[in-house]
Amino acid sequence: MRKVRVRFAPSPTGALHIGGVRTALYNYLFARHNGGDFILRIEDTDSQRFVPGAEEYIIEALQWCGIKVDEGVGVGGPHAPYRQSERRDIYLKYALQLVESGNAYYAFDSAEDLSKLRADMESRGETFSYDSKSRGTLCNSLTLPAEEVKRRIDAGEQWVIRFKMPENENVEMDDIIRGHITINTSTLDDKVLYKSADALPTYHLANIVDDHLMEISHVIRGEEWLPSLPLHFLLYRAFGWSDSQPLFAHLPLLLKPQGQGKLSKRDGDKFGFPVFPLEWHAPDGEVSMGYRESGYLPGAFVNMLALLGWNPGTEQEIFSMEELCQQFSLDKVSKSGARFSPDKAKWFNAQYMRTASDSFLASLLVPQLASAGIETSLERAADAVAIIKERATFPKDLLDLTLYMFRAPQSYDEKSVAKFWKEENVAYIRDLRGIFAELEVLEKESAEHLVREWIEAGQLPMGKIMNCLRIAIMGIGQGPDIFSICEFIGKQETLRRIDAALDSIQVA
RNA sequence: GGUCGAUUCGUCUAACGGUUAGGACAAGAGAUUCUCAAUCUCUAAAUAGGAGUUCGAUUCUCCUAUCGACUACCA
Numbered sequence: 001m002r003k004v005r006v007r008f009a010p011s012p013t014g015a016l017h018i019g020g021v022r023t024a025l026y027n028y029l030f031a032r033h034n035g036g037d038f039i040l041r042i043e044d045t046d047s048q049r050f051v052p053g054a055e056e057y058i059i060e061a062l063q064w065c066g067i068k069v070d071e072g073v074g075v076g077g078p079h080a081p082y083r084q085s086e087r088r089d090i091y092l093k094y095a096l097q098l099v100e101s102g103n104a105y106y107a108f109d110s111a112e113d114l115s116k117l118r119a120d121m122e123s124r125g126e127t128f129s130y131d132s133k134s135r136g137t138l139c140n141s142l143t144l145p146a147e148e149v150k151r152r153i154d155a156g157e158q159w160v161i162r163f164k165m166p167e168n169e170n171v172e173m174d175d176i177i178r179g180h181i182t183i184n185t186s187t188l189d190d191k192v193l194y195k196s197a198d199a200l201p202t203y204h205l206a207n208i209v210d211d212h213l214m215e216i217s218h219v220i221r222g223e224e225w226l227p228s229l230p231l232h233f234l235l236y237r238a239f240g241w242s243d244s245q246p247l248f249a250h251l252p253l254l255l256k257p258q259g260q261g262k263l264s265k266r267d268g269d270k271f272g273f274p275v276f277p278l279e280w281h282a283p284d285g286e287v288s289m290g291y292r293e294s295g296y297l298p299g300a301f302v303n304m305l306a307l308l309g310w311n312p313g314t315e316q317e318i319f320s321m322e323e324l325c326q327q328f329s330l331d332k333v334s335k336s337g338a339r340f341s342p343d344k345a346k347w348f349n350a351q352y353m354r355t356a357s358d359s360f361l362a363s364l365l366v367p368q369l370a371s372a373g374i375e376t377s378l379e380r381a382a383d384a385v386a387i388i389k390e391r392a393t394f395p396k397d398l399l400d401l402t403l404y405m406f407r408a409p410q411s412y413d414e415k416s417v418a419k420f421w422k423e424e425n426v427a428y429i430r431d432l433r434g435i436f437a438e439l440e441v442l443e444k445e446s447a448e449h450l451v452r453e454w455i456e457a458g459q460l461p462m463g464k465i466m467n468c469l470r471i472a473i474m475g476i477g478q479g480p481d482i483f484s485i486c487e488f489i490g491k492q493e494t495l496r497r498i499d500a501a502l503d504s505i506q507v508a
Numbered sequence: 509g510g511u512c513g514a515u516u517c518g519u520c521u522a523a524c525g526g527u528u529a530g531g532a533c534a535a536g537a538g539a540u541u542c543u544c545a546a547u548c549u550c551u552a553a554a555u556a557g558g559a560g561u562u563c564g565a566u567u568c569u570c571c572u573a574u575c576g577a578c579u580a581c582c583a
Contacts (some may be wrong), residue, residue, distance in 0.1 A: 009583090011582080011583045013582080013583070043583065045582090046582055046583065048553070049582060049583080070557090107581090109581095110581095111580090111581055114580090114581085115580090118580095120512090125509085126509095127509070127579080129510095129579080158581090160581050162581095176513095178513075180514085181512075183511075184511090185513070187510070187511050187512090187579095189579080190513085191521080191580095191581095192580080192581045194581090195581045196581095197581070198581090202580095202582080202583085203582070204582070204583050207557085207583090215523095221524080222577090223513075223514090223577060223578095224577055224578070224583090225577095225578090226512065226513065226577070226578075227511070227512060227513090227564075227577070227578040227579075229512095229580080230512095250513090252513095252514080252576095253514095253577070255575095255576080257519085259574075259576095262576075262577080276515085285537095307519070307520070307521085309520090309521095310521075311520085311521060312521070314531095314565090315520090315532080316529085318534060319530085326563050329534080331524095334520095334521075335513080335514060335515095336513090336514050336515065336575095336576090337514070337576065338519095338520065338521090339519060339522065339574085340519095341519055341534085343519080343534055343551070344519075344520065344533045344534085346533095347532090347533060347534090348533095350546090354546085388545095390545080390546050390547085391545050391546065393546085395531095401545095402580060447533095461545085462542065463542060464516095464542090465542080466542030466543075467542060467543065469542080470542070470543065475545095476544090477543060477544075478543050478544030478545075479540085479543070479544065479545085480542085480543095480544085480545085480546095481543095482540095482542065482543085504534075504535090508528085
């Protein structure tokens with residue numbers, strides 16, 4: 001069996017959205033699973049739509065996801081260059097080869113003429129197609145005398161090379177995900193392969209030539225390419241490369257969370273979740289949010305994306321990149337489009353937050369505390385984080401969840417005060433303060449034990465006392481185990497906060 | 509319009525001719541707790557419709573419906 005070599009071949013026309021990231025991910029996982037190579041090729045054959053910064057964005061996004069490029073733009077390799085605009089000299093030869101073998105022809109019809117033709121026919125309720133039926137009436141090397149063709153080319157007239165689609169032939173194709181597909185060529189048109197205007201090939205030619213030259217073994221791409229699969233099969237055949245052509249796998253589309261259609265760039269702003277891995281600053285100044293900037297951990301993001309259209313056949317849901325590489329296979333990829341769910345994305349992130357190490361989360365928390373004017377050590381932050389990490393969905397939640405551990409309450413939640421801060425309860429707090437004051441050190445287990453004994457012995461109202469203590473220590477009516485907090489801030493600070501609360505809260 | 513593709517709980521999906529149609533997210537209820545989350549338990553929730561093939565169809569075939577992609581000198 002031949003060496004597995006796959007490529008991710010985006011066009012630098014803007015930010016990569018999560019559908020594109022998923023395609024890259026599946027290619028990468030497939031390569032890793034099979035001990036193959038993952039190649040990054042940039043398909044920038046459309047000079048009109050090139051967007052500055054898009055290529056850098058793609059590379060950075062892959063890096064952030066932990067998708068390592070073995071070969072390609074940014075890392076080089078035996079088939080360099082990997083940017084199609086830098087390979088422009090290669091393609092003309094192949095286009096000409098097709099003309100010579102009778103599989104393609106020159107066409108001189110201007111873009112304006114064709115769009116006019118199209119508009120005319122549409123107004124009559126018909127559709128125009130440059131195909132086997134119409135090419136005999138148009139301006140090309142099939143209808144013009146050879147000398148005239150040569151004259152026009154020599155005169156510098158603009159031309160294009162079109163594929164000469166066979167007339168009535170069934171193309172038999174196999175797709176790894178979709179199975180066997182048959183298409184009759186009579187429904188297909190004569191696609192442009194090369195344009196003299198910018199001396200660049202179109203996608204179809206460049207794609208086939210490069211996949212062949214780069215020895216690509218499997219093409220894994222989005223379902224939107226399925227309709228051009230027959231053309232690609234025919235191109236391989238025309239070149240005489242059918243025996244070595246890659247196997248194809250067309251991935252299902254990612255759909256909008258609500259409504260209809262495939263996920264698009266605008267959906268992010270509309271529904272309030274990111275559609276891009278990284279924040280994207282468009283050249284026109286528009287900024288779109290990114291998963292990274294929204295606080296998603298790369299592992300969670302990748303995990304979520306991997307399961308959108310693929311599953312391992314088991315009930316496992318949490319996968320490291322290594323596990324994904326081990327378990328991924330194309331025959332477990334589903335056929336139907338997957339609706340993207342922001343809720344599930346959040347759930348994955350929360351799972352990754354709780355399993356992240358304390359020191360890692362501390363490194364996220366320290367700068368947040370600093371911006372709130374609180375300096376603390378990584379160790380201290382790690383201790384704080386350990387108490388609350390299963391309550392956080394995003395890194396930004398960490399500050400709110402730990403602020404009261406580093407700073408005495410500056411106000412007291414009114415509702416909680418009104419409910420619990422009553423004279424009889426406050427009296428218990430004074431007693432409790434006395435108990436704490438007696439302690440050598442305030443340690444969670446022993447302090448809790450002591451307080452419980454005291455409450456039980458006196459048949460005291462546990463809920464009221466504990467809630468009042470919580471108000472005094474934290475200023476709010478909810479949060480993690482109160483004794484853990486007391487231990488964290490220490491005996492002296494605990495007493496100080498109780499005193500402050502007794503002083504400043506009006507008894508309800 | 510044409511061509512191709514898809515169709516299991518609200519959502520992501522499992523079951524590759526024989527299961528009480530399973531899991532997860534979200535929802536609801538309960539347990540737990542000093543509170544709120546988390547956690548645990550439970551509940552509700554699906555094979556688009558119709559014909560076939562078969563002893564038996566979620567699974568195979570056909571038709572219909574719905575959704576989607578494509579239909580550029582874009583990728």
